[in-house]
Amino acid sequence: MAASATREKIVTAADRLFYERGFEYTSFADVAAVVGISRGNFYYHFRTKDEILVAVIERRIKDRHAMLEGWVAQGKSPRECLASFISILTVNAAKIRAYGCPVGTLFSELSKLNHPQEAGARALFDLFRHWLRQRFEDMGHGAEADALAMQLLARSQGAASLANAYPDDAFLAREVDQMMAWLDTVADPATIPS
Amino acid sequence: MAASATREKIVTAADRLFYERGFEYTSFADVAAVVGISRGNFYYHFRTKDEILVAVIERRIKDRHAMLEGWVAQGKSPRECLASFISILTVNAAKIRAYGCPVGTLFSELSKLNHPQEAGARALFDLFRHWLRQRFEDMGHGAEADALAMQLLARSQGAASLANAYPDDAFLAREVDQMMAWLDTVADPATIPS
């Protein structure tokens, strides 16, 4: 098999396992077993565990970037974009209840480990932060756009954390509704005619 | 030295290390080194790592319970109690920026590990949740008291997560201000005369 294809399969499996079990608790052998290759072959593609982590973070950044920019490319308004962002909590509700937020839990773990790739995990946060800020700017919130982005980010992180602790159907839905209502209050009618 | 005193020192050290480095990443030897005892002695007091975890969770529950009920015993009003809760983020700002929330990060880690003591960590959340709910009930929010408690809990979790990712002085302060303002809007003037 082509090297790149095997690499992709490894990254896909590691991405899932790092999310479900955490980085430190996922071993080389675990990933290799899921992919169905030997550890020796694994070593041919990734020489250290950190290399896999870097690849997984890159993958996540690429995926999320495509998702976010896809909404913009579809012609969604800033407000619709923000609503789509909030809806992530609804779309991925089952996984979030089971494993938390892929961004937040990864950062939290790497932060505790004082891992060099903490910066990579922060870059994932940055991706969302900057994209959100841009939407708020496009809505006319020049000065406070970044603060609004942080506020929304914090709120989704909190909702994901509590949903993980209390896997209860109603809670996440309620938080989403409240965030949507909050979005109404910050939407500037002057720049959003509809 | 009396057995109970050594035990307490071990729990204190483990509590700190579990917070700063995480449970899985803290070894027996790490804790023993901090306390200044041998691993053999350690084993005399705690036979498994899980036993220490149980003791640490018990300690945290006891501490937090004393803090929360202390505010009530001091004669604080429900609203003042809630404000004190929010102020935890300010009082512990430095640690939160460095290590996140001790409750949330512990739960997140144990959840990923599928650790039996995930339930213990959830009990820590429950302590806050039920205490907060009681304050909201005392403020006259009978039906929606639990939802308000969850909302406030989620918001502090989110603020702690983002403060950890972006150790920036201003952000946490802003979130605290907003939570305090939110507290004003839910405070029922009918039952809170002042």
Place this chain on the structure above:
DNA sequence: TTGCAATTAGGACGCGCGTCCTATAATCTG
């Protein structure tokens, strides 16, 4: 088809972990 590079397999290594054991030292009891 032959030969070289790319890919895979699987075992070896050293280390740190949680756990367990036994011998010694300290403390308490009568």
Place this chain on the structure above:
DNA sequence: CAGATTATAGGACGCGCGTCCTAATTGCAA
């Protein structure tokens, strides 16, 4: 002071980890 209990020390164990190596197999190019 003698003896029993409590507390401490430190080493031994088996295991799984990340890492590394070498040999076999596959696939492509001349």
